[in-house]
Amino acid sequence: MSFDEIIDRRGTHCVKWDMMEALYGVSPEDGISMWVADMDFRPPQCVQDAVADMHAHGIYGYFGDDSAYRAAICWWMQERHGWTVDPSHIFSTHGLVNGTAMCLDAFTREGDGVVLFTPVYHAFAKVINASGRDLCELEMDVVDGRLTLDFDSFDAQMKGHEKMLVLCSPHNPGGRVWTRDELQGIADFARRHDLILVSDEIHHDLTMPGQTHIPMAHIDGIADRLVMMTAATKTFNIAGSHIGNVIIADDTLRATFAGRMAALGMSPNSFGLFMVTAAYSPDGAKWLDELRAYLAENARIFDEGINAIPGLHSMALESTYLAWVDFEGTGMTRDEFTNRVTKTAKIAVNYGPTFGKGGDSFLRFNIAAPRTVIEDAVARMQAAFSDLQ
Numbered sequence: 001m002s003f004d005e006i007i008d009r010r011g012t013h014c015v016k017w018d019m020m021e022a023l024y025g026v027s028p029e030d031g032i033s034m035w036v037a038d039m040d041f042r043p044p045q046c047v048q049d050a051v052a053d054m055h056a057h058g059i060y061g062y063f064g065d066d067s068a069y070r071a072a073i074c075w076w077m078q079e080r081h082g083w084t085v086d087p088s089h090i091f092s093t094h095g096l097v098n099g100t101a102m103c104l105d106a107f108t109r110e111g112d113g114v115v116l117f118t119p120v121y122h123a124f125a126k127v128i129n130a131s132g133r134d135l136c137e138l139e140m141d142v143v144d145g146r147l148t149l150d151f152d153s154f155d156a157q158m159k160g161h162e163k164m165l166v167l168c169s170p171h172n173p174g175g176r177v178w179t180r181d182e183l184q185g186i187a188d189f190a191r192r193h194d195l196i197l198v199s200d201e202i203h204h205d206l207t208m209p210g211q212t213h214i215p216m217a218h219i220d221g222i223a224d225r226l227v228m229m230t231a232a233t234k235t236f237n238i239a240g241s242h243i244g245n246v247i248i249a250d251d252t253l254r255a256t257f258a259g260r261m262a263a264l265g266m267s268p269n270s271f272g273l274f275m276v277t278a279a280y281s282p283d284g285a286k287w288l289d290e291l292r293a294y295l296a297e298n299a300r301i302f303d304e305g306i307n308a309i310p311g312l313h314s315m316a317l318e319s320t321y322l323a324w325v326d327f328e329g330t331g332m333t334r335d336e337f338t339n340r341v342t343k344t345a346k347i348a349v350n351y352g353p354t355f356g357k358g359g360d361s362f363l364r365f366n367i368a369a370p371r372t373v374i375e376d377a378v379a380r381m382q383a384a385f386s387d388l389q
Contacts, residue, residue, distance in 0.1 A: 003041050003294045004370050016040075020348035031346040032369075032377050037172070037322060039237040039368035043279070044287035047236055050278035054271065063270035066092075072280035073245060077230070080205060080285070083215045089247050089254060091261060092268040096202050096244040099229045100166060101127045103246070106260040107196045107227075107253070108133055113162035115195065117149065118356030119324075121172045124200075125356055128166075136162055139357040140174075142326075145315060147174040149182055151189055158193055165195045170203045170213060170319035173355055173364045177211045177318040180219070187222035196253070198227045202244070205235040205288060207319045208296050217249070224250050227257070235288060236279040237368075243272030295321050298367045298374045305378030310388045312381075314365075321368035328361035330388060338363065345380035 009017045010028045016036035017028050024035070042048065054060065070087035077083040093099040100123070108114060110132035116124055118137045128135045138154045140147045167186060170177045178186070190197040199216040207213050217228055231244035248254040278284070299317045306314040306323070311330035314323050327337040334353075341347050341363060352362030367374055382389070 003291065004372070005042075006370055006372070007040060007042065009040065024342050024348040026342055026346050026348040031348060032373060032380070033348050034366045034369070034377060035348045035350045035364070037234070037366060038239045039321065039366075040370065040373070041237055041291070041368065043236045043238055043275075044284050046278045046281055046283040046287075047238060047275050050274045051271070054274055060270065063268075063273050066273060069273045069277045072277045073230075076232075076280035076285075077215075081213065081215050083217055085247055086249070089249055091246040091248070091257060092273075093244050093246055093266065094242045094268070095233065095239070096200055096229045096231050097123045097127060098242070099244050099246045100124060100198065100200065101131065102257070102260060102264075102266070103164070103166075103196070103198045103227055103229075104128065104131050104133060105264075106257045108163045111161070112164070113159065115158075115162050115165040116356060117154075117167070119147075119173060119352065119359035119362065120168050120355055121200070122350075122354040122356070124166050124168075134161065137357045142358075145313060147171060147176050147315070149185060151185055154189060155192070162193055162195060164198060165190050165193075166198045166200065167216070169199055169201050169216060170207065172203060172320055173322050173324040173350070173359075173362070175315055175317040175320050175322065175324060177207060177213055180214055183214055183216060183219045187216070187219045190225060191221060196225050196227065197222060198229065200229045202229065202231045202234045203320045204230060206292065206295070206321060208292070208299065208317055211318045213319065217247075225253070226250065227253065232276045232279045236275075236284060238272075238275050238279070241269070241272035241275050243268050243276060294371075295368060298369075298371060299323070301371070302365070302367050302374055302378060305375075306381060308389075309382060309385045312385070321366060323365040323367055325363050325365060326361055327363065330385070334360060340384045341381070344384040345377075347377055347380060 017033045020026050020033050074085045074087055077085045113134045113136045114128045115136045118139050125135055204213045228247040233239045303314045306312050313326045350364040352359030
């Protein structure tokens with residue numbers, strides 16, 4: 001396939017394009033949608049064929065025998081990440097926001113503290129607050145243009161009622177691929193404070209050249225308190241299938257989670273099972289490698305263009321397709337630089353404060369779009385801030 005193809009998503013009940021005018025005041029007729037974290041690319045042909053086969057058969061009944069689905073997940077984790085997964089350790093949830101909510105339900109109670117390293121993916125805070133848990137934001141530092149972890153500072157901020165840490169690895173929105181030492185530091189922090197560690201690794205396949213994601217499952221001293229979460233949805237642009245994996249090696253944690261899944265009657269839909277089974281394959285892997293190369297060039301073009309504007313800094317992406325741009329150097333208020341992006345450049349983006357502490361001077365841009373769209377976005381941004389140049 002060609003990632004350069006422009007696919008019109010307007011009028012298809014696509015939240016990314018059909019909701020941006022209501023939420024951001026940016027018309028889909030002449031604006032660019034760079035907010036919701038899905039891609040403007042079709043999934044690989046193997047996924048399309050799986051859906052076509054379902055349609056051709058024409059009966060959409062209950063799914064039985066998910067052994068091939070589990071085997072595909074295990075093959076992918078071993079092949080792409082060197083991680084051996086026992087198929088009996090896999091639970092399927094309705095995406096990883098649902099997986100996070102299920103973990104909160106299974107392992108915490110109302111009033112318990114849940115820790116986030118912020119700024120971080122906004123849906124975590126949303127489900128934590130909605131579940132009556134106490135959101136504990138530990139703000140990361142920006143050192144040499146990268147988000148970093150200060151465990152001494154984090155230790156000092158803990159209050160003692162915290163029961164869980166939800167980690168984003170690789171990190172959204174900062175694009176960090178955590179090093180082994182950083183992951184070990186996170187594991188040690190979780191053990192020091194007796195926290196269940198939920199590691200959301202949904203972006204693990206979307207690393208930039210030269211970067212290697214390390215599964216938290218490979219880190220020492222954490223297995224008895226670790227919940228791993230992965231999904232094919234970001235990797236293959238099938239977020240609408242609402243399917244994710246919660247993988248738990250510890251027997252006690254797994255039994256507790258299984259109990260809550262059973263009590264709530266949770267089971268996945270057949271579309272997601274067929275799509276993931278098809279995606280986690282050699283054909284899916286070949287498509288992914290082509291996608292990663294394309295995204296890397298998009299990132300280069302976007303970063304060079306944005307960083308050429310005085311006062312703006314786009315964090316160098318190590319993973320994901322989500323650029324985290326700092327406007328602090330402009331000296332503008334948040335309303336001023338946001339209005340220039342949405343009203344002058346006519347680009348719908350995610351607002352930094354929604355990602356928690358540390359996000360005030362930032363906006364998040366989705367660069368998973370055809371190359372001409374990225375070039376257009378850069379040109380619009382340079383024009384909107386032309387008085388700074």
